[in-house]
Amino acid sequence: MTVINIRGENVDQTWRDVEVAEETRSLDSVILSFASLKEHIETLDQKSLSRIGVRLTVNDEIGEIADHARHIGLIDLVFPNFKDGRPFSTAVTVRRDYGFSGDLRASGDILPDQALFLARCGFSTIVVPVQFPVKQFKTSLGAYTIAYQAAVDSNVSQVRDLRRSAVEVVAE
Amino acid sequence: MYVYDTIDKSLLNQRVAEFRDQVRRRLDGELTEDQFKPLRLMNGLYLQLHAYMLRVAIPYGALSSDQMRKLAYIAETYDRGYGHFTTRQNIQYNWIELSTAPDLLFDLSEIDLHAIQTSGNCIRNVTADPYAGAAADEVDDARVWSEIIRQWSTFHPEFSYLPRKFKFAVTGADADRAAIKFHDIGLKIIRSDTGELGFEVYVGGGQGRTPIVAPLINSFLPAKDLLRYLDAVLRIYNLHGRRDNIYKARIKILVKSLGVDSFTSQVDAEFERLDPALFVVEADEINRIRDMFSVPYLQADEDVKARLEERIEESPQMRRWSDSNTHAHKTPGYAIVTISLKPIGGIPGDATAEQMYAIADLADRFSLGEVRVTYTQNLVLPHVHQADLFVLWSELKRLDLATPNIGLATDIIACPGLDYCSLANARSIPISQRISERFSDLESQHDIGPLDIRISGCINACGHHHAGHIGILGVDKRGEERYQLTLGGQGNGESAVGKIVGPGFDEDGIVDAVETVISTYLSVRSTGELFSQTLERTGHAPFKERLYDSN
Ligand code: HEM
Ligand code: SF4
Numbered sequence: 001m002t003v004i005n006i007r008g009e010n011v012d013q014t015w016r017d018v019e020v021a022e023e024t025r026s027l028d029s030v031i032l033s034f035a036s037l038k039e040h041i042e043t044l045d046q047k048s049l050s051r052i053g054v055r056l057t058v059n060d061e062i063g064e065i066a067d068h069a070r071h072i073g074l075i076d077l078v079f080p081n082f083k084d085g086r087p088f089s090t091a092v093t094v095r096r097d098y099g100f101s102g103d104l105r106a107s108g109d110i111l112p113d114q115a116l117f118l119a120r121c122g123f124s125t126i127v128v129p130v131q132f133p134v135k136q137f138k139t140s141l142g143a144y145t146i147a148y149q150a151a152v153d154s155n156v157s158q159v160r161d162l163r164r165s166a167v168e169v170v171a172e
Numbered sequence: 173m174y175v176y177d178t179i180d181k182s183l184l185n186q187r188v189a190e191f192r193d194q195v196r197r198r199l200d201g202e203l204t205e206d207q208f209k210p211l212r213l214m215n216g217l218y219l220q221l222h223a224y225m226l227r228v229a230i231p232y233g234a235l236s237s238d239q240m241r242k243l244a245y246i247a248e249t250y251d252r253g254y255g256h257f258t259t260r261q262n263i264q265y266n267w268i269e270l271s272t273a274p275d276l277l278f279d280l281s282e283i284d285l286h287a288i289q290t291s292g293n294c295i296r297n298v299t300a301d302p303y304a305g306a307a308a309d310e311v312d313d314a315r316v317w318s319e320i321i322r323q324w325s326t327f328h329p330e331f332s333y334l335p336r337k338f339k340f341a342v343t344g345a346d347a348d349r350a351a352i353k354f355h356d357i358g359l360k361i362i363r364s365d366t367g368e369l370g371f372e373v374y375v376g377g378g379q380g381r382t383p384i385v386a387p388l389i390n391s392f393l394p395a396k397d398l399l400r401y402l403d404a405v406l407r408i409y410n411l412h413g414r415r416d417n418i419y420k421a422r423i424k425i426l427v428k429s430l431g432v433d434s435f436t437s438q439v440d441a442e443f444e445r446l447d448p449a450l451f452v453v454e455a456d457e458i459n460r461i462r463d464m465f466s467v468p469y470l471q472a473d474e475d476v477k478a479r480l481e482e483r484i485e486e487s488p489q490m491r492r493w494s495d496s497n498t499h500a501h502k503t504p505g506y507a508i509v510t511i512s513l514k515p516i517g518g519i520p521g522d523a524t525a526e527q528m529y530a531i532a533d534l535a536d537r538f539s540l541g542e543v544r545v546t547y548t549q550n551l552v553l554p555h556v557h558q559a560d561l562f563v564l565w566s567e568l569k570r571l572d573l574a575t576p577n578i579g580l581a582t583d584i585i586a587c588p589g590l591d592y593c594s595l596a597n598a599r600s601i602p603i604s605q606r607i608s609e610r611f612s613d614l615e616s617q618h619d620i621g622p623l624d625i626r627i628s629g630c631i632n633a634c635g636h637h638h639a640g641h642i643g644i645l646g647v648d649k650r651g652e653e654r655y656q657l658t659l660g661g662q663g664n665g666e667s668a669v670g671k672i673v674g675p676g677f678d679e680d681g682i683v684d685a686v687e688t689v690i691s692t693y694l695s696v697r698s699t700g701e702l703f704s705q706t707l708e709r710t711g712h713a714p715f716k717e718r719l720y721d722s723n
Contacts, residue, residue: 088333
């Protein structure tokens with residue numbers, strides 16, 4: 001499994017999947033299903049939570065653990081198919097509303113051409129589907145250098161910022 | 173006109189390069205058709221019955237004369253010498269090769285044109301009042317706000333994989349010339365009692381198999397909150413719109429199933445959560461855009477009307493054209509001129525390369541270099557001095573572009589139908605041509621008065637048949653092309669969905685049926701009563717009787 005960051009670089013894979021966790025206290029760097037995490041969440045302190053990841057399908061409602069979300073180590077949002085854009089909005093919500101600053105991972109059926117949008121919506125890592133070369137993700141991440149609208153990666157419209165600084169240069 | 177600065181241009185160039193790479197990967201087999209499809213769709217490239225079709229965006233229906241020339245050049249170079257103006261104020265080319273599509277997009281980009289987001293499940297090209305900036309009844313120029321929405325929605329990272337396509341329409345005028353209530357979001361610019369600029373927001377309108385007139389969900393959205401509010405609506409839709417059934421995926425179904433109140437309160441709650449700072453459009457940016465749309469000061473000319481009247485007296489033909497194809501301009505002495513793309517027996521919305529070149533020249537001579545596209549598939553010269561009307565009319569006549577039928581029976585909207593479209597049940601274009609020929613007599617058209625006849629080749633309703641006074645829908649009945657007739661729809665000013673009158677007709681039958689409907693109207697109308705008013709008074713009954721009671 002290849003995982004890249006939003007600069008297109010490979011990242012070391014320390015996280016591993018656990019289907020059902022009987023005992024979570026001793027677990028480190030595991031990714032649980034949402035159901036499994038919910039079951040244990042009240043017993044976990046912040047520190048143990050920060051070493052645990054959770055995988056959400058589009059049917060899981062992250063709002064159910066809103067109060068804990070920002071302490072989790074990794075949140076993995078799965079695209080059931082690349083046309084289903086819900087994880088983009090969930091990512092924005094997780095970053096903005098829940099203040100999540102850990103690793104926000106995109107996995108599942110993703111096209112290389114979506115990589116920049118993923119980055120802009122606050123994802124920090126991407127699980128590269130086997131059928132695509134990493135190179136294509138890299139190309140997509142660099143396809144556009146600025147954007148019209150603010151997003152998670154930028155609180156301002158870079159386009160309008162540039163316009164303003166161009167005006168200032170002329171004014172000088 | 174909005175002109176791209178180096179920043180807009182650099183983004184557009186990056187798009188052209190990206191698309192070139194995507195096409196190369198498809199041709200090299202690196203992408204499957206299923207993977208390529210959403211990518212090409214976001215660049216307006218459809219696979220139709222015979223070839224690829226490319227849909228070029230004409231943002232808010234506004235073109236410069238140079239852009240019109242480029243559209244003519246594209247028709248000549250990449251297509252068979254013509255283009256088709258659509259009800260979404262775009263232009264479509266029907267005979268495109270995949271391998272040269274990247275060159276085509278490069279050519280377009282040289283003049284700030286593109287096919288970005290003209291299809292796919294994303295925020296589509298924004299449509300607007302074609303008279304914006306020229307109309308006398310306008311609160312503000314719809315193009316300014318449409319351009320702000322264009323920029324915000326272009327390559328939107330979060331809202332490019334929505335449950336279904338998403339269409340905006342904006343009007344700044346009192347009369348609705350953009351059918352805003354038949355869009356996913358319709359915006360009407362208004363001023364509050366205190367003079368603050370804002371919007372009425374209508375959400376969840378549409379046509380297709382579930383035609384709905386959009387309900388009002390916000391009666392005054394301050395202009396400063398526009399993008400923040402749109403962001404809230406789109407996020408609620410992206411998260412909660414249905415994705416299991418393509419026919420139930422539009423926002424109209426979400427609004428309907430939640431109920432307007434519940435939907436609105438979800439939007440309001442999301443709006444409250446959002447940080448206003450993220451959505452500010454600075455006053456200097458709004459002014460920058462506004463300045464680009466402003467035209468040179470036009471000198472009011474109160475006397476020209478009388479002089480024009482004298483000329484018109486001499487030519488009944490010219491009078492007819494001036495009555496139906498010109499509209500009041502905000503500056504006395506000027507007129508808004510509609511160029512009819514509905515010659516008798518022609519294909520609605522088609523224009524040849526020669527016509528497009530000529531229209532560009534006429535726009536330079538008579539209309540400050542501006543052309544508009546209407547959703548009724550005609551073109552507009554928005555700023556014509558009335559002293560020029562006679563010459564303009566003569567020139568248009570020479571080009572077969574002066575049919576005096578705007579808003580009348582032969583100003584028919586028709587979708588491409590079975591002649592081009594792979595989803596069609598029946599042909600639309602030949603039906604519209606036959607109806608047009610049947611009512612070719614101008615005298616009687618003017619006698620019949622304002623009448624919208626609209627034809628779609630299937631229930632997707634690209635031809636707006638739901639919103640036609642007389643709507644025609646192509647259906648498939650055991651492999652045969654049949655046509656259903658609806659009456660009472662409205663898409664101009666008022667919005668209403670027409671109702672089916674009775675059993676369908678075959679190709680000959682539907683043309684006769686339209687004639688029967690019109691002759692019934694003529695026999696039952698009261699003096700001065702429009703078709704829609706008569707229908708409202710009488711209901712379907714007298715029409716039904718005449719249509720189905722022939723033996
Ligand atoms: C020939 C290829 C075309 C295809 C495959 C196509 C496909 C569709 C489909 C599937 C819908 C229904 C969408 C829905 O209800 O969710 C639709 C609606 C629509 N299309 Fe087309 N269309 C085509 C051409 C056109 C043309 C030429 C125009 C303009 C003249 C047009 C304008 C519209 C409009 C105005 C609607 C209805 C408004 C709405 O509810 O969105 N389409 N089209
Ligand atoms: S209404 Fe149907 S037949 Fe006509 S263009 Fe749309 S999809 Fe094709």
